[in-house]
Amino acid sequence: MRTSRRSVISAIAAGLVAGTLAMPISASALTLGFAQVGAESEWRTANTGSIKEAAKAAGISLKFSDAQQKQENQIKAIRSFIAQKVDVIAFAPVVTTGWDTVLAEAKRAKIPVILTDRSIETKDPSLYVTMIGSDFTEEGRKAAKWMLENVKGQGDVNIVELQGTVGSAPAIERKKGFEEVIKSEPRFKITRSQTGDFTRAKGKEVMEAFLKTDKNIQVLYAHNDDMAIGAIQAIEAAGMKPGKDITIISIDAVKGAFEAMMAGKLNVSVECNPLLGPQLMNIVKDVKAGKQLPKRINTEEGVFPMETAAKEFPNRKY
Ligand code: GYE
Secondary structure (H helix, E strand, O other), X not given: OOOOHHHHHHHHHHHHHHOOOOOOOOOOOOEEEEEXXXXXXXXXXXXXXXXXXXXXXXXXXXXXXXXOOOHHHHHHHHHHHHHXXXXXXXXXXXOOOOOHHHHHHHHHOOOOEEEEOOOXXXXXXXXXXXXXXXXXXXXXXXXXXXXHHHOOOOOOEEEEEEEOOOOOHHHHHHHHHHHHHHOOOOOEEEEEEEEOOOOHHHHHXXXXXXXXXXXXXOEEEEOOHHHHHHXXXXXXXXXXXXXXXXXXXXXXXXXXXXHHHHOOOOOEEEEOOOOOHHHHHHHHHHHHOOOOOOOEEEOOOOEEEHHHHHHHHHHOOO
16 A cells, blocks of 8 residues: 555644654554574574564564574673663573673663563562563472382482583573482482583583493483483484483473474473463563563473373474
8 A cells, every 4th residue: 555645644743643753653563672592492493483473463563683592692682672772672581690780771771671481680670570481490390200200110310411501590490490309319319410502412412422431321301302302312322222221301392302202212391381472472561551560470381201292292382
């Protein structure tokens, strides 16, 4: 449709009447600046897709930035959102600490900040409005409880751990929840623990290194599915059977994990829901409407053992 001169003039006149001439003609469109962690995992890809789709469906104009797992890139993106005077900033903090300066800048510019997926540590909780995401400590507990119930026998159980990105909330909390549950069970011991940065490539590399020095491993606990899938390749290359010789436990429950479970190579995946987009867009609107929000909004999630994989697979959305 062509915009006639008259309709432009009447739009300007309407703007004058409403006193909003400084605003764009589609005055109601909110702009959201979103600083994403990166594209390190299947979970993250689904999370990004959900945010982009939901913004579109909600009529929110989205400025999206990918930090490639680097905090400095996220800080730069947030500063650029401030300079562009977006209405709301949301971000998934790659690590927990080091955000106070940039968030104080956002506060001074009166731009509300929403945390998604990962939490931060700060002495000043007024630097963000709310945090929406999963309870990672609980996910770690669920992983350990499954292990205590399913790894039978009397002997020692040597566990190797593939941690997420160093300093990230999911790595810190998934470790904490898991350790909390196994503390009272002395036969379960974490014998090796290293970061695999939440990627398949790193998960494979670190598992290879573990297996080179020590084959006496009964359980692998990976902080996400991608690292577990990478490690499965390393285990097979070492001539062992993943899911049988080594029990494998991971977190996220993405489709790749269901495929590995259906192939009998992954024993269980604890769910972590990445589809935060629709909820985030509602929160963006609520924040702009001045609604009071709880400081923490948790997503609900389950546990999927191998035996349930084939039945659940068709229902999976990520
Ligand atoms: O588990 C992992 C991703 O922060 C919950 O980040 C997220 C984690 C997710 O890379 O796969």
